[in-house]
Amino acid sequence: MDTSSWVDTSLDLNASARSLKLETPKKEPNSNLIVFGRKLSVKEDTGALVQELNRLNAENKKLTEMLTAMCENYNALQSQLRDLMSKNPEKELSPSKKRKSESSNNNVNNFGIIGNSESSSTDEESCKKPREEIIKAKISRAYVRTEASDTSLVVKDGYQWRKYGQKVTRDNPSPRAYFKCSFAPSCPVKKKVQRSVDDQCVLVATYEGEHNHLPPSHMEATSGSSRCVTLSSVPCSASLKSSGPTITLDLTKSKSSTDEGPNSKPKLDSPEARQYLVEQMASSLTKDPNFTAALAAAISGRMFSTKSN
DNA sequence: CGGATTTGACCCGCGC
DNA sequence: GCGCGGGTCAAATCCG
DSSP states (O other): OOOHHHHHHHHHHHHHHHHHHHHSOSOOHHHHHHHHHHHHHOOTTHHHHHHHHHHHHHHHHHHHHHHHHHHHHHHHHHHHHHHHHHHOHHHHHOGGGHHHHHHHHHHHHOOOSSOOOGGGGGOHHHHHSOHHHHHHHTOEEEEEEOOTTOOOOOOOOSSOEEEEEEEEOSSOSSEEEEEEETTTTTSOOEEEEEEOSSOTTEEEEEEESOOSSOOHHHHHHHHOGGGOOOOTTOOOOOOOOTTSOOOOOOOHHHHHHHOOSTTHHHHTTSHHHHHHHHHHHHHHHHHOHHHHHHHHHHHHHHHHHHHHO
16 A cells, blocks of 8 residues: 555645745744734834735745645545555455555554654564454554654643653663553553654654543633634644544644734734734744644544544 | 652563 | 563652
């Protein structure tokens, strides 16, 4: 099964997002907002700010196009995948296929946004545990790119985890962290997070089991609907089918960055201000690795749920 | 002060 | 049976 193309899509997204990052000035969204606030109060430099606005506008369009293209790619690949599944259903059923098919399945199951799938062939669980158990345990992997300087083994996937151990393993100099779902013991899901041997920037998260509850962020989002923000520039809903994990994009950060006190509210009446807010959100989303991770999780999760149908 | 994290000790399975 | 290595426990510590 060829899953490389969809992986490439993910890579494209990351690469593009990163290249976009390079193009943007080294300003945090918050500081941009301050600049924007100054624009409204101080009339000087209007021309420069308008230019900046136009630039951000163009960037926003780029992002929108990227996301649209990615969604299209995803749809195309999904249909391809469905085709392949229907053509070769026996591959899945055959236990003799072992690693080849297993690693392919892993790819489908993965939240992988990085796309180096070779590690699934060295999956220790695959080697040691009986297959039935693997199927029961629903082992999946996620690849999350982080800052090289970021030493915390934290993969933000919407769920709340409690770390219960850390160990340095033989095959990898970087420590492996062990997490349990904070809803344990009612939720038996565990995850292991370790930096990739090949690329220290990449965190490999191995999930065991399935959550029997919604992620805290989802519950928060649904209970507090007043916090919802309309994101016209992000044509991507990251919610999944009930069979899969529900990934919720946590947009509260973007919201909070725009929520600069009571004075900010009237500004929303201006189309410019709205446009700016949208751009802020898009920009902060692409800068946020959580977003790419959540997006990849949503996409791969959907693929998986489609596969299992 | 309570919950989360850290970290050394312990357990257990596997290979020799 | 023994040693090794991965996984888990739980007391100590940290932190909000």
